[in-house]
Amino acid sequence: MPSEPTKRLRPVDLGREHGLSAQAVRNYEQDGFLPTAGRTPTGYRIYTELHAAALRTFLALVRAHGHATAGAVMNAVHAGRTDEALTALDHGHAQLLRDRETLASVRGAVEHLAEAAEPTPGPLALSIGELGHRLGLTPATLRTWEAAGILLPQRDRATGHRVFRATDVRDAELAHLLRRGGYRLPHIAAVVQQIRTAGGTSALAAALTDWQERLTARGLAMLRAAAHLSGYLTAATGAGR
Structure with missing residues (x-):
């Protein structure tokens, strides 16, 4: 049985969950906090549930560790430097x-x-x-x-x-x-x-x-962020990233 096609999401779809603008979502992708989006033949971005998971993970990391560390972690993850990402979290703990x-x-x-x-x-x-x-x-x-x-x-x-x-x-x-x-x-x-x-x-x-x-509150936020990151790493690996 053929697998279902990946659900396509727009920047506004991702942003709506968090009260963010579509431009903010695009900026996060440009900064490497989200994986690179695919494009339609006309140049529009194509986001998926993987991008939605990345956004949830990034925002959870921001609440737990601050914007700079969250960005560094997501950049490292998307570059395949998992140990570097975990080291950044270790410093926070x-x-x-x-x-x-x-x-x-x-x-x-x-x-x-x-x-x-x-x-x-x-x-x-x-x-x-x-x-x-x-x-x-x-x-x-x-x-x-x-x-x-x-x-x-x-x-x-x-x-x-x-x-x-x-x-x-x-x-x-x-x-x-x-x-x-x-x-x-x-x-x-x-x-x-x-x-x-x-x-x-x-x-x-x-x-x-x-x-x-x-x-x-900070310790609990770190636990939630770690759960999000763990889930995202698993999803990203399953998606072949």
């Missing part, structure tokens, strides 16, 4: 694991940071050298953090030297922790500013809950 480990470290430090935010007996006023010694950092590093808006020490009126009080120490300890987790200074400055605005580390606890939810 490794970053997710690092983020989870950092989250666990920050959570473990929340109690300590909360205690640091409480008034301590007697005045706590550290010099930049004393704070650096406490954290194992150089004064130059602390000055860099100050320039980034992470630390806002007061100045001694008599000497003009920096004075780090309890909340400054808390901010420095949090910054030190996040730096060890691989976070950049602008991100750390934003987190510290949120804590200052809220008046303490209670804001950090709420941020950690949101962070956990986002990591979970």
Whole structure:
């Protein structure tokens, strides 16, 4: 019994499922995110269910890994470089694991940071050298953090030297922790500013809950993208690509 002919789809047919324009679909093909389409004698593109599967896979990868990685994966797949595609995904999973480990470290430090935010007996006023010694950092590093808006020490009126009080120490300890987790200074400055605005580390606890939810959502998106990619690779192999 002869096999049924492959169903022909137009760019608009592929785009409709995802709310995309026909031009967007054509652009994705041109960028190598979809396999090359066949053409009618008059030059119109002919898409198939394989192209629809490729589009679903690409968009799932975008949600899980971002546009750049998704594009690199699909380009590698269509060039027959499967290991390169999988390596790109491995980097995304490794970053997710690092983020989870950092989250666990920050959570473990929340109690300590909360205690640091409480008034301590007697005045706590550290010099930049004393704070650096406490954290194992150089004064130059602390000055860099100050320039980034992470630390806002007061100045001694008599000497003009920096004075780090309890909340400054808390901010420095949090910054030190996040730096060890691989976070950049602008991100750390934003987190510290949120804590200052809220008046303490209670804001950090709420941020950690949101962070956990986002990591979970990213992990689930990666699972869905992997399922799409696995199915697409099987379909592409069966189609003789």
